[in-house]
Amino acid sequence: MVEQKLIREDELSLVYGETYRPGSFKEQLKEMFTPKYLAFLLKPGAEDEELNRRDFEMNKFKTKRSLIRRLNSPLTILGGLIVFIICSWAVFPHWLSFIPFKDVAISILPGTNRPPSFEHPLGTAAFGRDVLGRLIWGARRSITLSLASIVVSLVGGVIFGTIAAYKGGWIDNLIMRIADIVSSIPGLILLVIIVSVMGYDLQNILLALGLLGIPGYARLMRSAAISQRAMTYVESAKVSGASEWRIMFRHILPNSMSLILVALSFDIGTAILGLASLAFLGFSQTDAVEWGFDVNANKSALINAPWAAIWPGIGIVITVMGFMLLGDGLRDALDPRSKV
Amino acid sequence: MTEEIYTQTETLPSKSVPSKKKDPVIFLDNVSISYPVFGGIFQRQIGEVKAVQNVTLEIYPGETLGLVGESGCGKTTIGKGILGLVPIKTGQIFYRNSRIDEGLNQKVRQKVQMVFQDPDASLNPRMKIVDIIGEPLRNLMGMTKKLEMRREVLNLLEQVSLKREHLDRYPHEFSGGQKQRIVIARALACNPDIIVLDEPTSALDVSVQSQILNLLEDLQQEFDLAYLFITHDLSVIHHVGSNVAVMYLGHIVEKGNISDIFYNPKHPYSQALLSARPAVNQEEKQKQIILKGEVPSPVNPPSGCPFHPRCFARTDDMPCIEEFPSMIKLSDTHSVACHLYTEE
Structure with missing residues (x-):
């Protein structure tokens, strides 16, 4: 038994190089049947023995180069867990909410602003509506919109x-001046106008919020891309015959995406609150269940029933x-350069 | 000339001057390149850096033309001008029979490639090696099948002594010498005729430098490549070059083969440049010529011969201040732009 294992380890380290550290047979078996390993079969070059990528990928899996391995930090896992729970609320409220x-949203039940109890774990809001139920049902609208x-x-x-960063010149000026004009429009007032003219339509609000957010991202992206444009690899891409579009969007x-990713995560809250401030001004649907609306509607009862306003706020x-x-x-x- | 030097020049037949009967691969005809300078209110153009002025150069198949000169004299700009990375102000550039100064088409791009100075910066940090080297294959040769591309890239990697496991790595996982090999492999991808090497060794350690130079020599013999070797390291050019052009402030002041330039420099600037070269042997050591003054600014170059304010050979009865000297042929291979010499 011992001998067999030795031979096995020997062979594996020959195949996979020195980075290979053999685990128990059970661990190896487990790794063999991960989706990751099965995906190797579909990797380019798998059918060609010479160009085979499989054993390289296997090595990579071990040496912490895979994306999953890199995401393995406690805070990221916590973040992923939160996003997973909130998104499943948004997708499957029928199954996850017991109410x-x-x-x-619609029925008027007895027991307005009751404190948390066994039946209503987070208490009730106006018309006896369950706070936890509204939290779960409200995720759909808030997440979709933001x-x-x-x-x-x-x-x-x-x-x-x-485009502005790469092309420069008058195209850059044109795009950035338009961005200045758009960002000078007060967002809330535009939303109020849209809602009062076209009615409370989620698609219109969503589109307006989205368009108003473009200049911020365009500026951020432009500054990041201008610094990248000066790098030598852009010139060498030109020498290798890459088209302008390919240089812009592949190189x-x-x-320059790392800056954008950070800004993105901040803006999700801003978008949820954008809808909330619209509800605050009275533009909302009576049957709409949404976190921002709840915060605003229940803030008048903050002293009597703080749970009704605080929980949606905590949700945001x-x-x-x-x-x-x-x-x-x-x-x-x-970032391929970062080490785990 | 000492005897030792004489024997050195004799041992160069393998890379001797190619016969001039062949057509040049690249021909620069009176090329000038300048960069605009912006300033003042509203960022108007207030001047221009005359980086390259009236340069005429030929590069023949299979030869290595060394372009030497100090920093800021326009060496790199010539290289970028050939590749169409900077606009040409006046003059024409030819690749064999086609004009390329108004943009290179895909066919010519395949044949004219470049290796940049800093291998670290010239590789996209977010791309794998197989994609980086596959980039010219995809863009210029229209290769789309992944497997085909991997096979081709593996071939190229083996030519520059890299291995199969390097295919799927990212550039930051390589050392400087390996990165330069990758850059060279990318330049080789489309079977070029000429590679512009922009100081390919200056960012590397000395031991790695020699490896890269040997690799370049091997590749040249294997594929019959022409090199435009841009450098300020004279000993490198002495090692790999067959012809040399000396530049000063955007002008070519002297052209010739290795023995012309290194053992019989005619232009005062070439003499000064070569005397500044560190020598290993005591016999080779010459008296150093120390030039007075600084290199003038290319925004406002001196009139006439650009070297005249610093020239030690100039006398007052020479027309250096007024007129730029024309290229004077001293022999079949050697020509110089200086008023000291006259055509025979």
Whole structure:
């Protein structure tokens, strides 16, 4: 038995190089059947013995080069866990909330502003609506709105910022002056106008919030990309015949994304609060369940029933924190130069 | 000339001057390049750095043309001008028979490649080696299949003595010499005719320098490459070069083969430059010529011969201040731009 194991370890270190540190047979078996290992079969060159990437990837797995390994820090895991829970609330409230949507949004039940009890773990708000139930159901609207509007800002900002930085000259001036004009529009007033003219339509609000966020990302992206444009690898990409678009979006963009990732995680909270301030001004739907609305609606009862306003607020804070932690970990993990 | 030097020049037949009957690979015809200087209110253009002025150069297949001169004299700008990385102000550049000063098409890009000075900065830190070397294959040769590209890149890596396991690594995992090998492999990817080497060894340790130089020599013999070797290290050029052009303040002041320039320099600037070279043997040691003054600014170069304010050979009856000397042919290979000499 012992002999067999020795031979086995010997062979493996021959195959995988000196970085290979053999574990127990059980551990090896476990690693063999991870999705990661099975994915090696699909990697380019797997069918060609000479160019095979599989054993290299196996080595990589061991030497902490994989993305999963790099994300393995406690804070990142915490962030990922928070994001996972909030997102599952947003996607599956029917299953995760023990109270149906009707009871937290439409029906009027007895027992307004009750303190936490066994039936209502976080207490109740106005009309006897359960705070925890509203928290779970409200995640859907808050997360959808903030993520979608940020995606709009991000995509627009990154594209315009990169083009402005790379092209320079009058194109740069044009894009940045338009960005100045857009960012001079007061966002809340524009939202109020949109809602009062076109009605309370989530898509319009989302689009308006997204478009208003573009200049910020464009400026950030431009400053990051200008410093990258001066690097020699951009010139050598030109020498290798890369087109302008390829240089912009395959060479410069990945190298300037780390700044954007940080800004992104901060802005999720801003977007949730944007909808909240709209609700504060009275533009909302009566049957809308949403964290920002809850904070505003229940702040009048802050002394009698603090739980009704505080829990949605904590929800916003924790969501923002979760995205920030995850974004920070992701930024470090995506940088190939960082060591674990 | 001592006997030792004489024997040294005799041992150069393998890389002797190629016959002039061949057409040049790259021909620069009276090329001037200048960079604008912006300043004042509204960032107007208030002047220009005349980086390269009226340069005429030929590079023949299989030869190594060394371009030497001190910092800021326009060596790198010539290299970038050939690759179309900086706009040409006047003059023409030819690759064989096609003009390339108004932009290189894909066919020419395949044949004209460049190796940059700093191997660390010229590799994209977020790309794997297989993608970096595959970049010219994808863009210029239209290679799209991953497996095909990996096979080709592996071939190239083996040519520069790197291994299979380096395919999927990132640039920061390599040493300086290995990075320079990767850059050279990328330049070789499309079977070029000429590679512009912009100080390829200056960022490396001395031991690694010699490895890279030997690699470049081997590749030159294998693929019949022409090199434009831009450097300020004269001993490197002495080792690998076949022809040398000496630059001063945007002008080419002297052209010739190795023995012309190193053992019989004619231009006062070349003489001063070569005398500043550290010598190992006591016999080789010459009297150092110390030039007076500083290099003038290329924004406002001196009139006539750019070297005249610092020239030690100039006498008052020479027209150096007024007119720029034309290139004077001293022999088949050797020509110099100086009023001291006249055409025979």
